[in-house]
Amino acid sequence: MKKIGIILFTSDLRLHDNTTLHQAIKENDLVIPLFCWDLEHMNQGQLGFPRHGTIRKGFLHKVLQDLHGQLKQIGGYLLVKKGNPIDVITEIIGEFSTHKVYTKKQVGIEEKRQNDSIKKILLTKGVDFEEYSTSTVFHPSDMPFSISSIPEVFTKFRKIVEKEVEVRELIPTPTKINCPVLPKKWIESIEEENVISDGKSHSLPEMGGETSALHHLNWYLFEKKAILHYKETRNQLLGLEFSSKLSPWLALGCLSPKFIYHEVKRFENAFLANDSTYWLIFELIWRDFFRFSFKKHPIEYYQLHGILGRSERKENRDFEIIESWIEGKTENNFVNAAMLELKSTGWMSNRMRQIVASYFIYDLDQDWRVGAAYFESQLIDYDVSSNWGNWAYIAGVGNDPRAGRKFNTDKQEEQYDRDKRYQNTWNIN
Ligand SMILES: Cc1cc2nc3c(=O)[nH]c(=O)nc-3n(C[C@H](O)[C@H](O)[C@H](O)COP(=O)(O)OP(=O)(O)OC[C@H]3O[C@@H](n4cnc5c(N)ncnc54)[C@H](O)[C@@H]3O)c2cc1C
Incomplete structure (x- = not known):
C-alpha cells in the first residue's frame, strides 16, 4: 500500500x-x-x-x-x-x-x-x-534561551543571537512531487471570492506569488543593487526601491527569511558589504524578535496593557473618529494620505505606519487594538507578530524600553514630505 x-x-x-x-x-x-x-x-x-x-x-x-x-x-x-x-x-x-x-x-x-x-x-x-x-531567520531549536528567558528588549536579543546562533543552510527545493488523482467533486473554484484591488500602488512591485517574490528579490539585490542604499532610504515614502518591499511575500511565506539572509550574504561576497546590506538583515532580526516574543507572550500582545500588564492606555472607541482615520478624513492630511494609500493598496511604508499609529493612539486617543485590527484586515503583509508587536510598541505596552512612541506629525512631515509629494499622490481631492 x-x-x-x-x-x-x-x-x-x-x-x-x-x-x-x-x-x-x-x-x-x-x-x-x-x-x-x-x-x-x-x-x-x-x-x-x-x-x-x-x-x-x-x-x-x-x-x-x-x-x-x-x-x-x-x-x-x-x-x-x-x-x-x-x-x-x-x-x-x-x-x-x-x-x-x-x-x-x-x-x-x-x-x-x-x-x-x-x-x-x-x-x-x-x-x-x-x-x-x-518562518524565521534563526531556527527556534538553535536559540540559546528558553521561551521564558527570551529578552524583552530587541538590542539584547539581537546581540545574543548574532553572536551565538548560526543561520542554517537552505532546504533543497523539490524537483518532483507525486500526488494522487483526486475525486472530480473536489476541484472547486474560488474565483467568486477573488476581488482584487484596483488601487495603483506607487511603491509596490508587481505582486504575485513565489515566482514574482524570487524575481523581485533578485531585481532588488543583484540588478538594481538597491540594497546598497537601504539604510539611507528606508524611511522614504514613495517609490519602488527605497525599501525592499519583501514584507507581503514574507507574510505569506512566498519567501523564506533564511533564503533572503543567504542571498544578502551572496550579494555581499560578490559585490560589497556595507551598513545598508547589514541593515536589511538587522530588520529581519526585528521580525524574528517579534515572533519569538510572541511565543513568550502569546495572549498579552492582544490586551490593552500589553506585555506590561499596566499602562495609561484607555479602551476609548469613538466610531466617528475611528471612521475618519480609516477613510483618510482626519484634520491631518499627512495621516490621511497614508490611510488612503492603505485603503487603496493594502500597504504603506514603515515610517507612515509609525506616524498613523501614533496619531491614532495619542492624537485621536483611541484604543490601539482597534487600529491594529484594522491593519490586520487591510495589510497585504499582515503578520500577526509584526503587526501586534509594532502596535503594542508604539502604544508603549510592548517591547519598548522608552515606554511608547508619540510622533510629532508636523516634524515628520517637514522631514519626510516637505514638498508634499506624498500627500499630493494620495490626497486626490
Ligand atoms: C504599526 C505597525 C504595524 C506593522 N505591521 C506589520 C505587519 O503586519 N507585517 C509586517 O511584515 N510588518 C509590519 N510592520 C513592520 C514594517 O512596517 C514592515 O515590515 C515594512 O514596512 C515592510 O516594508 P519592506 O518589506 O519594504 O520593509 P524593509 O524596510 O525593506 O525591511 C525588510 C524586512 O524586514 C522586516 N521588518 C522591517 N521593519 C520591521 C519592523 N518594524 N518590525 C518587524 N519586521 C520588520 C520585514 O519583514 C521587512 O519586509 C508594522 C510596523 C508598524 C509601525
Missing part, C-alpha cells in the same frame, strides 16, 4: 527552503498539497473588521494560483478546498488512507489552537501530525 501524506499549507506558500514540504515528499509515496480557503474565519469580525479584507484575499488568491503553477511544474497540484482545515482534512482522510499531516508551526494563539485541535482529532484516527518551523 502506498504511503500518503497531506501537506497543509498556511503561510508557507513556497517550494524553496520549505522543510514541511521537503519532509512530506521524503517520507511518502504520494503527497496531497492542500490549502483550506476558510471564508468563515477570513470574514470573522474582529473589533469591527473582517480578518481578511478584500485586498488581502485578492493577494492570497494570486499567491495560491502561483503555488499551484509551481507544484504543477514538478508534477503535482495545489488542492484548494473551501472550509475549515479540520472538516477538510477529515474529508480527505476519509477518502485517502493517510499516514501523516505536515504543516507549519504557528505563532498566533488562534492558529496554534487550531493546530492543536487538528492534532487531537488526527490522533483519534491514527494519523500522525507534525509541525515545522519555517
Whole structure:
C-alpha cells in the first residue's frame, strides 16, 4: 500500500527552503498539497473588521494560483478546498488512507489552537501530525534561551543571537512531487471570492506569488543593487526601491527569511558589504524578535496593557473618529494620505505606519487594538507578530524600553514630505 501524506499549507506558500514540504515528499509515496480557503474565519469580525479584507484575499488568491503553477511544474497540484482545515482534512482522510499531516508551526494563539485541535482529532484516527518551523531567520531549536528567558528588549536579543546562533543552510527545493488523482467533486473554484484591488500602488512591485517574490528579490539585490542604499532610504515614502518591499511575500511565506539572509550574504561576497546590506538583515532580526516574543507572550500582545500588564492606555472607541482615520478624513492630511494609500493598496511604508499609529493612539486617543485590527484586515503583509508587536510598541505596552512612541506629525512631515509629494499622490481631492 502506498504511503500518503497531506501537506497543509498556511503561510508557507513556497517550494524553496520549505522543510514541511521537503519532509512530506521524503517520507511518502504520494503527497496531497492542500490549502483550506476558510471564508468563515477570513470574514470573522474582529473589533469591527473582517480578518481578511478584500485586498488581502485578492493577494492570497494570486499567491495560491502561483503555488499551484509551481507544484504543477514538478508534477503535482495545489488542492484548494473551501472550509475549515479540520472538516477538510477529515474529508480527505476519509477518502485517502493517510499516514501523516505536515504543516507549519504557528505563532498566533488562534492558529496554534487550531493546530492543536487538528492534532487531537488526527490522533483519534491514527494519523500522525507534525509541525515545522519555517518562518524565521534563526531556527527556534538553535536559540540559546528558553521561551521564558527570551529578552524583552530587541538590542539584547539581537546581540545574543548574532553572536551565538548560526543561520542554517537552505532546504533543497523539490524537483518532483507525486500526488494522487483526486475525486472530480473536489476541484472547486474560488474565483467568486477573488476581488482584487484596483488601487495603483506607487511603491509596490508587481505582486504575485513565489515566482514574482524570487524575481523581485533578485531585481532588488543583484540588478538594481538597491540594497546598497537601504539604510539611507528606508524611511522614504514613495517609490519602488527605497525599501525592499519583501514584507507581503514574507507574510505569506512566498519567501523564506533564511533564503533572503543567504542571498544578502551572496550579494555581499560578490559585490560589497556595507551598513545598508547589514541593515536589511538587522530588520529581519526585528521580525524574528517579534515572533519569538510572541511565543513568550502569546495572549498579552492582544490586551490593552500589553506585555506590561499596566499602562495609561484607555479602551476609548469613538466610531466617528475611528471612521475618519480609516477613510483618510482626519484634520491631518499627512495621516490621511497614508490611510488612503492603505485603503487603496493594502500597504504603506514603515515610517507612515509609525506616524498613523501614533496619531491614532495619542492624537485621536483611541484604543490601539482597534487600529491594529484594522491593519490586520487591510495589510497585504499582515503578520500577526509584526503587526501586534509594532502596535503594542508604539502604544508603549510592548517591547519598548522608552515606554511608547508619540510622533510629532508636523516634524515628520517637514522631514519626510516637505514638498508634499506624498500627500499630493494620495490626497486626490
Ligand atoms: C504599526 C505597525 C504595524 C506593522 N505591521 C506589520 C505587519 O503586519 N507585517 C509586517 O511584515 N510588518 C509590519 N510592520 C513592520 C514594517 O512596517 C514592515 O515590515 C515594512 O514596512 C515592510 O516594508 P519592506 O518589506 O519594504 O520593509 P524593509 O524596510 O525593506 O525591511 C525588510 C524586512 O524586514 C522586516 N521588518 C522591517 N521593519 C520591521 C519592523 N518594524 N518590525 C518587524 N519586521 C520588520 C520585514 O519583514 C521587512 O519586509 C508594522 C510596523 C508598524 C509601525
